[in-house]
Amino acid sequence: MVLGKEIKEWKEEFPIIEKMCNLEDVFWLNENLLSTEEVLKKSVISFDEIVDASERLERFSSYIEKVFPETKISKGIIESPLVKIDKMKNLLDVEGEVYLKCDSHLPISGSIKARGGIYEVLKFAEDVAIKSGKLKITDNYEILDSEDFRKIFSQYSIAVGSTGNLGLSIGIMGAKLGFKVTVHMSADARQWKKDMLRSKGVNVIEYKEDYSKAVEEGRKQASLDKNCHFIDDENSKTLFLGYTVAALRLKKQLEEKNIVITKENPLFVYLPCGVGGGPGGVMFGLKSIFGDSVHCFFAEPTHSPCMTLGLATKLHDKVCVQDFGIDNKTAADGLAVGRASSFVGRCVENIVSGSYTLSDEQMYIYLAQMADLENIYLEPSALAGVKGIELIEKDKVGESYLKAHNIKKENITHIAWATGGNMVPRDIMNEYVNKGKELLK
Numbered sequence: 001m002v003l004g005k006e007i008k009e010w011k012e013e014f015p016i017i018e019k020m021c022n023l024e025d026v027f028w029l030n031e032n033l034l035s036t037e038e039v040l041k042k043s044v045i046s047f048d049e050i051v052d053a054s055e056r057l058e059r060f061s062s063y064i065e066k067v068f069p070e071t072k073i074s075k076g077i078i079e080s081p082l083v084k085i086d087k088m089k090n091l092l093d094v095e096g097e098v099y100l101k102c103d104s105h106l107p108i109s110g111s112i113k114a115r116g117g118i119y120e121v122l123k124f125a126e127d128v129a130i131k132s133g134k135l136k137i138t139d140n141y142e143i144l145d146s147e148d149f150r151k152i153f154s155q156y157s158i159a160v161g162s163t164g165n166l167g168l169s170i171g172i173m174g175a176k177l178g179f180k181v182t183v184h185m186s187a188d189a190r191q192w193k194k195d196m197l198r199s200k201g202v203n204v205i206e207y208k209e210d211y212s213k214a215v216e217e218g219r220k221q222a223s224l225d226k227n228c229h230f231i232d233d234e235n236s237k238t239l240f241l242g243y244t245v246a247a248l249r250l251k252k253q254l255e256e257k258n259i260v261i262t263k264e265n266p267l268f269v270y271l272p273c274g275v276g277g278g279p280g281g282v283m284f285g286l287k288s289i290f291g292d293s294v295h296c297f298f299a300e301p302t303h304s305p306c307m308t309l310g311l312a313t314k315l316h317d318k319v320c321v322q323d324f325g326i327d328n329k330t331a332a333d334g335l336a337v338g339r340a341s342s343f344v345g346r347c348v349e350n351i352v353s354g355s356y357t358l359s360d361e362q363m364y365i366y367l368a369q370m371a372d373l374e375n376i377y378l379e380p381s382a383l384a385g386v387k388g389i390e391l392i393e394k395d396k397v398g399e400s401y402l403k404a405h406n407i408k409k410e411n412i413t414h415i416a417w418a419t420g421g422n423m424v425p426r427d428i429m430n431e432y433v434n435k436g437k438e439l440l441k
């Protein structure tokens with residue numbers, strides 16, 4: 001029984017649940033898609049807040065540049081390249097142009113979490129520093145790199161629950177500023193991520209259970225300490241805002257490449273989805289800028305389709321994949337989430353175009369192909385977006401979507417959002433690539 005109904009009844013009401021239970025690939029289109037303008041008018045997040053987040057990141061840029069020298073070339077702005085991947089396009093055999101947004105190569109923590117996670121740490125640091133009376137927002141934030149400020153920050157702690165990458169971004173940034181950081185890691189988190197954090201003085205607590213448990217315990221422990229800021233991946237608006245800024249940056253990158261986005265020449269963006277904050281935030285930003293000319297899809301592993309389940313049933317966080325006997329076991333550790341964020345689900349339910357699932361094997365196959373053809377090395381989660389390109393152009397559900405929106409394939413600019421990979425140790429990356437090659441045989 002789930003929420004008073006037999007699983008059998010659920011499957012009758014929502015045939016997609018039957019497929020998800022069988023771990024089949026699904027492709028769900030959103031029938032509740034509304035005009036972007038209408039939705040944004042009523043939204044709890046305004047465009048001004050996105051701009052405010054962007055300005056906060058700019059205030060921190062001099063500090064970031066100083067303490068993370070790898071950001072020197074971008075003047076302390078944490079951003080990733082947008083890369084045209086023609087060889088993949090040929091392999092996928094599609095008509096639209098194909099790009100990869102390489103958040104895998106974001107400085108500092110090598111994943112999309114370098115957007116939201118780092119942003120929330122910086123926001124907290126700014127609040128603390130301003131409250132101390134030693135920082136004004138007009139100051140050069142380089143001064144935060146000092147014993148004075150590290151001493152102030154050391155009186156506070158930051159905690160987070162994570163499948164790995166969020167912990168990495170918050171741990172690295174928090175420890176650098178001088179905070180005490182505790183990361184509650186789910187069972188699926190990779191050993192090297194825990195080792196790396198411990199080497200930076202971060203307190204890592206490991207759980208035998210999955211992400212939801214790690215978050216729950218983290219939240220509970222943090223609530224006992226009034227100087228502890230808990231970064232709540234399931235509910236945080238601040239985290240979400242950090243992700244939205246990606247859209248302002250992407251707009252510029254598209255302009256630099258002379259790519260003009262219109263209704264007839266739309267942008268299609270495919271975002272790997274765990275709890276939903278990263279993809280939801282990026283999408284929200286993109287919708288705020290490009291409106292109905294951008295079409296966004298979430299990508300999930302067949303073993304962890306929490307967002308698809310929440311959206312299709314409109315029950316969001318009221319249901320989890322385990323309720324339906326789906327095990328939430330996947331090699332795509334960034335996506336190993338059984339229950340979606342309710343905040344994000346409700347925020348995106350009328351603007352996300354759809355959601356789909358793919359197998360871990362398919363992610364490994366794309367991983368090997370991307371490495372071989374484009375020389376770009378990604379972690380399994382980061383490949384989930386690639387499948388969307390094929391689905392939209394070559395699957396009958398995708399074709400029906402294009403027809404309904406009167407879109408010609410050759411006019412599409414596809415972006416697969418590559419969400420992580422650059423920090424994966426070389427030997428582990430070689431294992432990933434070999435696994436994909438084996439599957440291709």
Ligand SMILES: *Cc1c(COP(=O)(O)O)cnc(C)c1O
Binds near residue numbers: 111165272274333419
């Ligand atoms: C966290 C993560 C995602 C998804 O972000 P959510 O906010 O959990 O939805 C996707 N890919 C990778 C590599 C991640 O680490």
